[in-house]
Amino acid sequence: MKATFPHMGNLYITARALLGGLGLEVVVPPPCTKRTLSLGTQHSPEFACLPLKLNLGNYIEAAERGAEVIVMAGGVGPCRFGYYAQVQREILKDLGYDMEMVVLEPPDAHFSELVDKIKYLCQTDWRRAIQGVRMAWWKTRAVDEVEKRVEWLRPREKVLGTADRIYNRARAAIDAAATRREVELARQQALAELDAVERDPVREAKVVRIALVGEIYTLLEPFMNLDIERKLGRMGAEVVRDLYLSEWINDHLFGGFMRLDSPAKKAKKLAQPYLGYFVGGHGRESVGSVVYFARKGFDGLIQLAPFTCMPEIVAESILPRASQDCDLPVMTMFFDEQTGEAGFVTRLEAFVDMIRRRKEADRRSRAGAMDGA
Amino acid sequence: MRIGIPRALFYYYYFPLWHAFFTALGAKVEVSPPTNKAILDQGVRGAVDEACLPIKVYYGHVLALRNKADLLFVPRLVSVEPKAYICPKFMGLPDMLRAGLRDLPRFIDTNVNLRQGTEKVLEVALEMGRLLTRNKRQILAAWEKAQAVYQHYVALLESGLRPGPAIERLTGVPEGRRRRGEGEGPGRWKVGLVGHGYNLYDEYISMDLIGRLGRLGVEVVTPDQIPGAVIETEAARLPKRLFWTLGKRLVGSTLHFLQRPDIDGIIHVSSFGCGPDSLVGDLVERFSQRTRKLPFLYLTLDEQTGEAGLQTRVEAFTDMLAWRAAQ
Numbered sequence: 001m002k003a004t005f006p007h008m009g010n011l012y013i014t015a016r017a018l019l020g021g022l023g024l025e026v027v028v029p030p031p032c033t034k035r036t037l038s039l040g041t042q043h044s045p046e047f048a049c050l051p052l053k054l055n056l057g058n059y060i061e062a063a064e065r066g067a068e069v070i071v072m073a074g075g076v077g078p079c080r081f082g083y084y085a086q087v088q089r090e091i092l093k094d095l096g097y098d099m100e101m102v103v104l105e106p107p108d109a110h111f112s113e114l115v116d117k118i119k120y121l122c123q124t125d126w127r128r129a130i131q132g133v134r135m136a137w138w139k140t141r142a143v144d145e146v147e148k149r150v151e152w153l154r155p156r157e158k159v160l161g162t163a164d165r166i167y168n169r170a171r172a173a174i175d176a177a178a179t180r181r182e183v184e185l186a187r188q189q190a191l192a193e194l195d196a197v198e199r200d201p202v203r204e205a206k207v208v209r210i211a212l213v214g215e216i217y218t219l220l221e222p223f224m225n226l227d228i229e230r231k232l233g234r235m236g237a238e239v240v241r242d243l244y245l246s247e248w249i250n251d252h253l254f255g256g257f258m259r260l261d262s263p264a265k266k267a268k269k270l271a272q273p274y275l276g277y278f279v280g281g282h283g284r285e286s287v288g289s290v291v292y293f294a295r296k297g298f299d300g301l302i303q304l305a306p307f308t309c310m311p312e313i314v315a316e317s318i319l320p321r322a323s324q325d326c327d328l329p330v331m332t333m334f335f336d337e338q339t340g341e342a343g344f345v346t347r348l349e350a351f352v353d354m355i356r357r358r359k360e361a362d363r364r365s366r367a368g369a370m371d372g373a
Numbered sequence: 374m375r376i377g378i379p380r381a382l383f384y385y386y387y388f389p390l391w392h393a394f395f396t397a398l399g400a401k402v403e404v405s406p407p408t409n410k411a412i413l414d415q416g417v418r419g420a421v422d423e424a425c426l427p428i429k430v431y432y433g434h435v436l437a438l439r440n441k442a443d444l445l446f447v448p449r450l451v452s453v454e455p456k457a458y459i460c461p462k463f464m465g466l467p468d469m470l471r472a473g474l475r476d477l478p479r480f481i482d483t484n485v486n487l488r489q490g491t492e493k494v495l496e497v498a499l500e501m502g503r504l505l506t507r508n509k510r511q512i513l514a515a516w517e518k519a520q521a522v523y524q525h526y527v528a529l530l531e532s533g534l535r536p537g538p539a540i541e542r543l544t545g546v547p548e549g550r551r552r553r554g555e556g557e558g559p560g561r562w563k564v565g566l567v568g569h570g571y572n573l574y575d576e577y578i579s580m581d582l583i584g585r586l587g588r589l590g591v592e593v594v595t596p597d598q599i600p601g602a603v604i605e606t607e608a609a610r611l612p613k614r615l616f617w618t619l620g621k622r623l624v625g626s627t628l629h630f631l632q633r634p635d636i637d638g639i640i641h642v643s644s645f646g647c648g649p650d651s652l653v654g655d656l657v658e659r660f661s662q663r664t665r666k667l668p669f670l671y672l673t674l675d676e677q678t679g680e681a682g683l684q685t686r687v688e689a690f691t692d693m694l695a696w697r698a699a700q
């Protein structure tokens with residue numbers, strides 16, 4: 001059985017390990033490109049959210065490479081994500097692709113539904129399958145750790161692009177690792193290399209810290225967010241997201257089995273005064289993140305979401321209030337297939353400039369206050 | 374005590390229930406006027422650009438009630454039936470209003486979440502009633518009365534009456550139609566008009582679509598005229614249970630219309646950028662294309678939709694109906 005799955009940032013590393021561990025032949029879709037987007041857009045409902053369209057593009061490109069089964073996550077509402085698979089299945093059917101979809105989601109009626117699906121996918125014995133799950137988990141954790149260091153280094157490195165070169169090598173090594181020891185070695189080597197990168201004191205003195213929050217796919221998939229993290233890094237911004245892949249996987253695939261402490265988890269509680277209820281997706285976390293990152297002394301926050309994303313529209317409506325109360329500048333960016341590079345960069349630059357000037361003014365006034373004392 | 378109820382969103386589904394309940398508890402119910410340009414403009418200014426038209430209109434209605442009520446009834450409608458939701462935007466609505474608009478009266482923003490079972494509705498009624506009286510027996514009596522009125526409302530809708538006149542008959546709140554009576558009654562063609570009530574029945578938002586169709590000889594049947602059980606059965610044909618109440622009505626009624634020999638075409642009205650409809654509407658269109666080739670018209674509404682464009686599309690649709698009839 002040749003199995004494929006949709007891209008979402010580094011998810012392919014996890015998915016390859018997981019599905020491979022189940023004994024499946026894995027077809028990793030080619031990375032998202034303009035072609036993926038145009039295939040997806042052409043065949044999807046016009047107003048569907050962009051992740052659905054890109055996923056569909058992934059499926060078509062994977063089908064061209066022989067994939068027969070699609071494995072994806074699902075849900076039971078209130079967000080559209082829970083109905084992606086149904087719509088994509090009908091589209092693929094009308095396009096003449098004969099692909100099977102296995103949707104891993106909280107079962108509607110009986111837990112056995114989910115177990116049956118996993119049993120169906122599993123082509124090997126349980127012991128090896130469980131080893132695959134653990135492998136996938138170690139890899140995800142390792143990639144996340146390296147990624148966080150890269151995000152820290154980008155605005156500080158002397159030769160732009162050094163951190164990313166190490167990052168790419170590390171991802172390939174972790175992806176290829178066959179044992180836990182190999183994962184560990186790849187991780188350690190990447191971290192050591194990153195530590196050794198020469199930094200630029202002038203750039204370093206001007207670093208601003210920006211939190212990225214919002215809809216999960218837009219947060220994690222660089223093709224979707226026009227590579228916002230790298231761009232911000234070049235502009236001298238250190239970026240931290242409120243959610244990393246391992247946390248998403250833990251919440252959505254492992255049912256929160258691992259005890260992870262993410263900003264998003266804390267943000268849920270902190271949202272209370274502004275948004276007292278779950279609104280699907282990641283909307284409540286986006287609101288609470290303003291409080292969380294303001295307390296952590298961040299200089300700004302950017303909300304990312306696909307155009308028409310419902311939970312994030314709710315969050316967007318509330319963010320200005322939270323931003324004002326917490327004195328943290330917030331900007332919202334919605335993405336669709338027409339979002340152009342140029343306007344996007346201009347907006348980012350303006351935001352970074354603004355928070356940098358604000359930070360500067362803040363420091364001067366604090367210094368002034370001290371002189372006066 | 375004056376309780377303000379916005380004439381928007383779930384007004385068209387539940388107003389008689391709410392009206393009867395609050396009135397029985399001695400409150401005076403104030404309804405915002407029918408949507409007009411001022412209400413829309415205020416709503417557009419108050420809400421974020423990305424919000425859909427019905428949400429913007431709701432903001433406008435809330436603002437229209439600002440000085441006319443002591444309490445604003447803006448419940449958080451999470452779920453009105455087991456295992457289903459309305460739309461994430463409904464779940465955040467009171468918070469969105471609070472964050473975006475200033476100087477509003479206090480809210481009745483009770484959570485209505487019947488996902489786990491409809492018995493919970495009694496708790497909701499008690500929670501809301503306690504804002505008006507301490508007397509539990511009185512609240513329960515008011516609730517019982519309200520439910521009877523609601524049953525009557527549903528029966529009126531299923532008998533073919535539109536929400537506007539039905540609400541007027543049951544509550545005395547005038548409908549405010551611009552062209553009373555026009556466009557109703559038998560026509561040359563019968564068309565299934567599917568979509569969310571707050572788009573179909575708000576004459577300003579829909580640009581009097583029902584009247585417009587009537588003047589072109591089209592009689593419309595809406596999902597509210599279809600018994601709930603029929604909708605459930607039809608919607609259950611989907612491979613996965615649909616978890617949006619309104620989406621389910623859309624699918625269920627469309628599949629039902631597709632089987633009815635007296636239906637000549639289907640019109641789906643949606644808001645520009647509506648999340649659930651972007652998926653459900655696509656399925657509905659695919660099904661109608663696959664099963665029986667009935668003429669299908671998909672209309673999206675937003676604050677920029679022009680009357681002229683709408684009229685052209687509706688006329689092209691009736692031309693199509695005429696052409697098919699001639700075949």
Ligand code: SF4
Nearest residue numbers: 049079081281309310
């Ligand atoms: S969270 Fe937003 S983008 Fe994701 S499925 Fe829901 S509406 Fe679409």
Ligand code: SF4
Nearest residue numbers: 425460462644647648
């Ligand atoms: S269901 Fe559609 S029209 Fe209604 S509030 Fe949600 S997005 Fe807007």
